[in-house]
Amino acid sequence: MAKASVLTPQDADFPRWYQDLIGKAELADNGPVRGTMVMRPYGYALWERMQQELDARIKAAGARNAYFPLFIPESYLSREAEHVEGFAPELAVVTHGGGKRLEEPVVVRPTSETIVNEYFAKWINSYRDLPLLINQWANVVRWEMRPRVFLRTTEFLWQEGHTAHASYEEARDYAARIHREVYADLLRDVLAIDVVLGRKSPAERFAGAINTLTLEGMMRDGKALQLGTSHELGQNFARAFDTRYLGADGTRQLVWQTSWGASTRMVGGLIMSHGDDHGLRVPPRLAPVQAVVLAVKSDDAVLAAVRESAARLREAGVRVETDERADIPFGRRAVDWELKGVPVRVEIGPRDLADGTATLVRRIPGEKQPVALAALPELLPAWLEEDQARLLRESRERREARTTEVSTVEEAVEAAAVGGWARIPWARLGPEGEARLARDAVSVRVLVAADGSVPASDDAPGTVAVVGRAY
Amino acid sequence: MAKASVLTPQDADFPRWYQDLIGKAELADNGPVRGTMVMRPYGYALWERMQQELDARIKAAGARNAYFPLFIPESYLSREAEHVEGFAPELAVVTHGGGKRLEEPVVVRPTSETIVNEYFAKWINSYRDLPLLINQWANVVRWEMRPRVFLRTTEFLWQEGHTAHASYEEARDYAARIHREVYADLLRDVLAIDVVLGRKSPAERFAGAINTLTLEGMMRDGKALQLGTSHELGQNFARAFDTRYLGADGTRQLVWQTSWGASTRMVGGLIMSHGDDHGLRVPPRLAPVQAVVLAVKSDDAVLAAVRESAARLREAGVRVETDERADIPFGRRAVDWELKGVPVRVEIGPRDLADGTATLVRRIPGEKQPVALAALPELLPAWLEEDQARLLRESRERREARTTEVSTVEEAVEAAAVGGWARIPWARLGPEGEARLARDAVSVRVLVAADGSVPASDDAPGTVAVVGRAY
Numbered sequence: 001m002a003k004a005s006v007l008t009p010q011d012a013d014f015p016r017w018y019q020d021l022i023g024k025a026e027l028a029d030n031g032p033v034r035g036t037m038v039m040r041p042y043g044y045a046l047w048e049r050m051q052q053e054l055d056a057r058i059k060a061a062g063a064r065n066a067y068f069p070l071f072i073p074e075s076y077l078s079r080e081a082e083h084v085e086g087f088a089p090e091l092a093v094v095t096h097g098g099g100k101r102l103e104e105p106v107v108v109r110p111t112s113e114t115i116v117n118e119y120f121a122k123w124i125n126s127y128r129d130l131p132l133l134i135n136q137w138a139n140v141v142r143w144e145m146r147p148r149v150f151l152r153t154t155e156f157l158w159q160e161g162h163t164a165h166a167s168y169e170e171a172r173d174y175a176a177r178i179h180r181e182v183y184a185d186l187l188r189d190v191l192a193i194d195v196v197l198g199r200k201s202p203a204e205r206f207a208g209a210i211n212t213l214t215l216e217g218m219m220r221d222g223k224a225l226q227l228g229t230s231h232e233l234g235q236n237f238a239r240a241f242d243t244r245y246l247g248a249d250g251t252r253q254l255v256w257q258t259s260w261g262a263s264t265r266m267v268g269g270l271i272m273s274h275g276d277d278h279g280l281r282v283p284p285r286l287a288p289v290q291a292v293v294l295a296v297k298s299d300d301a302v303l304a305a306v307r308e309s310a311a312r313l314r315e316a317g318v319r320v321e322t323d324e325r326a327d328i329p330f331g332r333r334a335v336d337w338e339l340k341g342v343p344v345r346v347e348i349g350p351r352d353l354a355d356g357t358a359t360l361v362r363r364i365p366g367e368k369q370p371v372a373l374a375a376l377p378e379l380l381p382a383w384l385e386e387d388q389a390r391l392l393r394e395s396r397e398r399r400e401a402r403t404t405e406v407s408t409v410e411e412a413v414e415a416a417a418v419g420g421w422a423r424i425p426w427a428r429l430g431p432e433g434e435a436r437l438a439r440d441a442v443s444v445r446v447l448v449a450a451d452g453s454v455p456a457s458d459d460a461p462g463t464v465a466v467v468g469r470a471y
Numbered sequence: 472m473a474k475a476s477v478l479t480p481q482d483a484d485f486p487r488w489y490q491d492l493i494g495k496a497e498l499a500d501n502g503p504v505r506g507t508m509v510m511r512p513y514g515y516a517l518w519e520r521m522q523q524e525l526d527a528r529i530k531a532a533g534a535r536n537a538y539f540p541l542f543i544p545e546s547y548l549s550r551e552a553e554h555v556e557g558f559a560p561e562l563a564v565v566t567h568g569g570g571k572r573l574e575e576p577v578v579v580r581p582t583s584e585t586i587v588n589e590y591f592a593k594w595i596n597s598y599r600d601l602p603l604l605i606n607q608w609a610n611v612v613r614w615e616m617r618p619r620v621f622l623r624t625t626e627f628l629w630q631e632g633h634t635a636h637a638s639y640e641e642a643r644d645y646a647a648r649i650h651r652e653v654y655a656d657l658l659r660d661v662l663a664i665d666v667v668l669g670r671k672s673p674a675e676r677f678a679g680a681i682n683t684l685t686l687e688g689m690m691r692d693g694k695a696l697q698l699g700t701s702h703e704l705g706q707n708f709a710r711a712f713d714t715r716y717l718g719a720d721g722t723r724q725l726v727w728q729t730s731w732g733a734s735t736r737m738v739g740g741l742i743m744s745h746g747d748d749h750g751l752r753v754p755p756r757l758a759p760v761q762a763v764v765l766a767v768k769s770d771d772a773v774l775a776a777v778r779e780s781a782a783r784l785r786e787a788g789v790r791v792e793t794d795e796r797a798d799i800p801f802g803r804r805a806v807d808w809e810l811k812g813v814p815v816r817v818e819i820g821p822r823d824l825a826d827g828t829a830t831l832v833r834r835i836p837g838e839k840q841p842v843a844l845a846a847l848p849e850l851l852p853a854w855l856e857e858d859q860a861r862l863l864r865e866s867r868e869r870r871e872a873r874t875t876e877v878s879t880v881e882e883a884v885e886a887a888a889v890g891g892w893a894r895i896p897w898a899r900l901g902p903e904g905e906a907r908l909a910r911d912a913v914s915v916r917v918l919v920a921a922d923g924s925v926p927a928s929d930d931a932p933g934t935v936a937v938v939g940r941a942y
Contacts, residue, residue, distance in 0.1 A: 029590060032547070033577050036540035038590055041605065044537045066515045070579075070610055070626050071563075076503070089570050092542075094579065096564040097625075106504050108565065108579070110540075119500060128798055134512065139541055154568075155541050250486035327599055327825065334775030346575055411696030 006335065009277050014036050014221040018150070023272060025280055025339040028149050035147035035154030039264070042340060043150075045288035046267050047157065051137065053190050053286070054159060054262060057182040061174075063133040063161055068083035068115050070139070071106040076114040079240035083113065086207025089140040092154075099273045108141040113208060113233065113259055116162040118242035124255065126167055126246040131174065150268030151225070151471050158263035158413045162398070164243065164255040168234070171256035172211075176454065178260045179213040183228035191219040191266065192391035193273045194285040194399055195227060196466060198446035198454050201426075203434055206259075210234035213454065216445045216466070218399040222419030224470040227269050230260035268471070274391055280341030281364050283391050284384035289342050290319045291380065294333060295348030296327030309358070309373055313346075316377035322451045338363060343387055344380065348373070364390055403466070409433045412467050416442040421468040426458075429465050442467055474497040477806065480748050485692040490620070491740060496810040497752055506618035506625030510735070513811060514621075516759035517738050518628065520607065524538050524631060524757070525733060528653040529885040531609075531918075532645075532771030534632055539586050541610070552585065555677025561613040563625075564651070576883045579612040584704065584730055585677060587633040588712035595726065597717040598637055602645065604658050606632045621739030622942045629734035635714065635726040639705070642727035646701045648923065649731045650684040654699035662737065663754040663862035664688040664697060664744045665870055667937060669917035669925050672897075674905055675729075676693070681705035684925065687916045688935070689745035689870040693890030695916045695941040698740050701731035724756050739942070745862055749814030751915040755855035760813050761790045761849065765804060769797030776819050780829070780844055784817075787848035790899040809834060814858055815851065819844075830911050835861055874937070880904045885940050887913040892939040897929075913938055 006024055008016040022028050030036070039047065055065075071094065077084045093107040095101060107197030109115065116134070124132060137159050144154045161178060165171040179197060187195045200212040209231035216224045237243065238254040246255050274281040284290050293310045295302045306322050313320045323333055337345055345361040352358050352370075360371040364387035371379070402420035406412050407428065415422035417440070424433075426447055434444050449455045450462035477495055479487040493499050499513030503505070510518065515583050526536075540566065548555045563579040566572060580586065587605070595603060608630050615625045630648060636642040650668060658666045671683040680702035687695045708714065709725040745752040755761050764781045766773045777793050784791045794804055808816055816832040823829050823841075831842040835858035837884070873891035877883050878899065886893035888911070895904075897918055905915050920926045921933040 001772070008806040029593070031540040031542070032544050033540060033542040034585065036542055038540065039538040040594075041535035041537045047538075048536060064512035064516070065519060066512045067510040067518075067628065069504060070612070071502070071504040071507055071508065073503050084567060091567075091569075092565050094563050095566045096562075098562075098616065099560050115503065118503060123511075141541070145569065157538065243715070314660040 006339065007277055007279065010220060012276075017275075017277070018272060020150055021275055021279060021339070024165035025341070027267070027271075030266050031147065031155075033154065035144040037149050037153050037155075042288075043267060046282070046286070047264055049286050049288050049443050050186070050191075050266055051159075053186050054182065055137075055453045057185060058135050058159065058161065059214075061133075061177060061182055063135040065136060065162070066134050066140070067136050068109075068119070070109055072112075072115045074105050074107055076118065077107065079114065080237055083208035087111070087142070090144075092143055109138070110140055110142045111259075111261070112136065112160055114241070115160065115236050117237045117243050120162070120164050120255070121241050121243040123244050124164060124243060127248055130164060130166045130245055130255065131170065132164045133161075133174075134163065135159055148268075148471070150271070151265055152346040153264070156264045158261050160261040161259060161284070163258045164238070165257070166245065166247070166253070166255070171258050172232055174275060175211075175213060175232050175258040175260065178258070179215070179230040179454070182259075183215050183230065183262060186262075187215055187217065187227055187266075188392065188435055190271075190283065190285045191270055192388055192395060193227065193269060194283075194392060194396040196399070196446050196448060198466070199458065200229070200235050200466065201431075201434060201447060202458060203431065204444060206231045208233060208236050209431070210236070214446050216267050216422060217273055217395070218468075219269070219471070220398070220400065221272070221276070221371040222402050222421070224421065224468045225265070225269045225272065226445070227309060228260070228262040228267055231258060233257040233259055234342050244358070273395055275341070281391065282341040284343045284388045287343055288319065289321045289340075289343040289344060290384055292321050292337050292342050293346045293348065294330070294337070295325040295326075296330050296347055296352075297312050298324065299350060301353055302348055302350055304371070305353055306308055307377065309346060311350065312377045313380060315345065316381060318377075318380055343384060346371075346376065364389060406455065409436050413440045415469045416440070421445070421466050423464050423466055426463040426465040427461075429467075441469055443470055445470060473787070478748055479751065479808065481691060481746075486910055487788060488748070489743060492746055492750060492810070493620055496812070498738070498742075501620065502626075504625065504709060506615040506623075508620050508624050508626075513759075514738060517741065517753070517757070518735055520757050520822065521657070521662075521737055522630075524657055525653065526608075528656060529630065532604075532648060534606040534634070534655055536607060537605050538607050538609070539580075539583050539590070543579055543580050543583075543586045545576050547589065547656075550585065550726070551679050551708055553707070554679035558582070561615075563612045563614055572772065576621050579921075580609070581611055581613045582730075582732070583609070583631055583633065584708050585712070587669070588708045588714050590715040591726070593636050593711050595635060595714060595716050598719055601635060601637045601726065602641065603635045603717055604632075605634065605646075606630055611617070619739075621742070622736055624735070627735045629732050631732040633728060634729045635709070637718070637724075637726070637730070638717065638777045639727050641787050642729050643703055646682075646684060646703045646729040646731065649729070650686070650699075650701040650925075653813060654686050654701065654731075654733060658686055658688070658698055659863065660735075661754065661756045662741055662744070663756075663859055663866060664698065665863055665867035667870070667917050667919060669919040669937070670929065672902075672905060672915040672936065673929060674902065675915060677702045679704060681707070685917050686842055687864070688744060689873065689892060689939075690740070690942070691746070692743070693873050693892070693939070694734070695892065695939045696743065697916070698737055699731070699733040699940070704728040704730055713744065736825045744866055748814070750810035752862065753812040753814060754815050755859045758814055759790060760792045760811075761855055762815040762816045762817060763792050763808050763813050764819065765794040765801070765808070766797075767801050767818055767823075769795065770821060772824055773819055773821055776824055776844070780817060780819065782849060783848045787852060789848075808920070810874050814855060817842075817847065828886050833858060847928065880907050883908060884911045884913055887911070887939045892916070892937050894935050894937055897934040897936040902940070909940055912940055914941055916941060
């Protein structure tokens with residue numbers, strides 16, 4: 001392992017470690033307008049892989065991509081009372097366009113439920129048009145008072161799904177399906193984060209929803225990060241925009257709706273779930289680069305072996321890059337790939353070549369071993385899967401080890417203070433206890449059923465509140 | 472062929488035909504804020520396919536994706552004099568954020584050269600950091616006085632490439648490479664538009680560039696559409712942002728830059744290049760749906776045959792959908808797919824089934840014939856390639872037939888008035904002739920060398936100006 005001294009150790013100062021890593025691994029920079037960010041190529045490549053995996057799952061769930069405008073007339077937001085109350089403080093407002101003052105100011109979308117409903121109301125005529133399942137990839141703006149790169153930025157990238165259904169049950173089931181088949185599947189199986197699935201408490205719901213499903217991950221400092229939400233909107237927006245369909249019975253009915261989103265915040269979650277004092281560790285299934293083949297020295301035989309080895313790994317289905325840079329010392333390049341968290345380094349030097357071997361460094365377990373070059377394409381895919389499983393296991397074990405069963409609000413606050421989560425019966429906590437937690441910056445992250453499933457309602461018997469500090 | 476009566480005929484009113492088609496084929500709607508648009512799922516699917524094809528070519532040219540913020544401090548734009556002069560009249564300005572008046576207003580990016588340079592100046596230290604080849608997929612805003620869906624919208628989606636190089640020659644060659652290997656390849660080989668490649672006249676250059684390369688397509692009404700541009704920026708932005716590198720000789724030098732973009736405008740170009748009075752015709756290589764298998768009647772045997780046939784076509788590498796809608800009359804569904812321009816319809820009814828045949832309708836040549844279902848997976852890919860070639864041939868023949876060689880400005884204006892292009896020696900036209908053309912809304916679309924190649928300079932001997940009316 002290379003020296004860890006390039007990063008502040010996690011134990012010494014976790015927020016500073018996070019900032020250090022984002023800079024040194026060249027993931028992102030702060031933008032010039034407060035709270036915005038520049039995603040550098042490697043940071044963007046992580047997001048691009050998340051997009052690909054999400055997009056495939058969203059399409060498999062039957063939704064089709066579309067695109068709605070960035071600019072929303074200010075008046076649209078006011079039509080749904082809770083929605084405007086929730087978003088008004090975070091809006092960016094365009095007052096001038098084309099050199100003139102606008103007659104009606106427009107807001108830069110903080111989310112698109114209102115403008116989507118304006119069009120759903122036009123497109124939906126009869127029950128034959130339902131369900132209408134739409135997704136869009138877009139940037140949104142929510143003015144941030146306490147910005148942090150990837151986690152809370154004034155502008156962020158996301159996908160937002162918007163659907164309309166003929167019945168409450170169908171909408172409810174679709175929101176649950178997205179929660180499970182799209183988000184949980186991505187976060188657990190690709191990002192290797194052992195998220196907890198459940199409901200938000202009424203106080204933590206999306207502004208305008210009748211129910212919000214969430215996925216919460218525990219970061220390495222014991223704090224929680226919300227990594228995706230799926231909302232049942234009921235008929236709130238349908239009522240505000242008169243989004244109706246002609247039923248088979250000839251009557252005009254309001255549709256039932258869902259919306260759901262996941263954002264570049266997931267990149268922050270990835271970093272804080274798997275990063276260590278040496279840098280990021282990217283789960284192999286997500287990694288834009290799964291293996292890098294390095295020329296220890298730049299001589300012709302070594303370079304030829306590096307390229308051949310990379311080509312053979314590529315044929316075996318591994319995402320590979322080569323590092324042939326002769327003008328940067330080898331040690332610095334090794335540290336660089338370690339910071340970037342590429343799962344495997346294959347280091348080939350003149351001495352190795354003579355033996356037909358290379359030095360294999362696995363970033364996730366932190367192991368270094370000699371390996372026969374000829375055997376690599378056959379062995380590597382299984383090792384990558386092992387390392388993928390290891391990250392998920394670490395994530396689960398951390399959550400289990402740092403979650404405490406408690407029975408009083410005071411105990412819950414204490415558990416959160418030392419960096420962890422507490423589980424407390426929701427019937428015992430309730431909205432009053434939730435308000436009490438808030439005084440210590442602790443919140444109800446998610447409500448789960450006793451058996452770990454998603455509770456069917458806020459007051460389902462046996463519901464447990466998982467509480468902690470959060471990003 | 473279904474009746475054409477759903478659309479205004481092209482000959483009667485081309486702009487109205489265009490609007491009709493965009494509505495009836497469910498490609499897009501006007502947005503609520505003037506000049507914005509909503510891309511509906513089928514319109515977006517066309518764009519998504521363009522994105523996939525572009526993205527692969529951009530990556531093959533060595534550029535990596537990144538993301539820069541939507542909001543740019545107003546002061547950035549002013550640093551390059553020509554640039555701000557060109558874009559100031561089209562800016563959308565955010566004056567309020569998070570409930571407060573901003574200290575410095577921010578503009579919504581009309582393009583990103585300025586903000587990109589702010590970061591290039593930070594990221595580039597030495598010659599080892601060059602070339603720096605970046606691309607981003609983003610929305611941009613340019614306030615439009617005369618908006619038209621896809622062609623000129625206040626907000627549009629695009630990719631914008633930004634690169635920095637150590638020498639003028641390298642930057643020039645990279646701009647030319649993108650022009651040829653990315654844009655021309657996509658437009659000709661995938662979109663089947665026989666574009667003309669060349670230089671812009673100095674008056675038509677991008678604001679801040681020293682040279683702009685363009686690709687111009689002739690639409691079915693004889694007007695021109697610019698479908699992509701690749702700019703040599705020289706050192707203009709590098710000077711404004713002090714973007715320098717330490718050369719191998721130890722001196723600090725300004726970088727040489729390029730930028731290049733293609734946008735959702737290409738969807739408009741696709742429609743106006745290939746659409747006819749029956750609707751759109753999508754080139755098979757681009758088509759999100761290459762073949763639709765329709766159940767003429769909804770009985771079990773027919774539905775089983777439809778699904779099996781679709782599955783076998785999918786195995787043969789064809790992008791297929793089935794249309795099993797029983798509640799919409801067959802004729803209406805056929806018109807619908809014709810409007811959407813899906814290259815092939817495979818219609819299966821009870822009578823066909825008995826013979827093991829289907830009715831095959833090829834949208835591009837407009838042919839209908841019986842076909843043996845069993846043979847279809849083997850035959851279809853070749854037919855799709857035939858139809859792809861046919862669209863490109865039609866595009867080339869139209870351009871050739873409607874381009875006139877002229878020797879005076881008056882003749883050029885006349886050729887444009889009847890719906891076509893004129894070719895005139897650039898030495899004869901010159902900036903004065905160009906100003907004269909402008910009085911009749913005719914412009915120099917592109918400068919080409921006598922042999923059809925891209926001229927090396929504005930005043931290369933033998934340069935020909937291609938002029939016409941344009942979108």
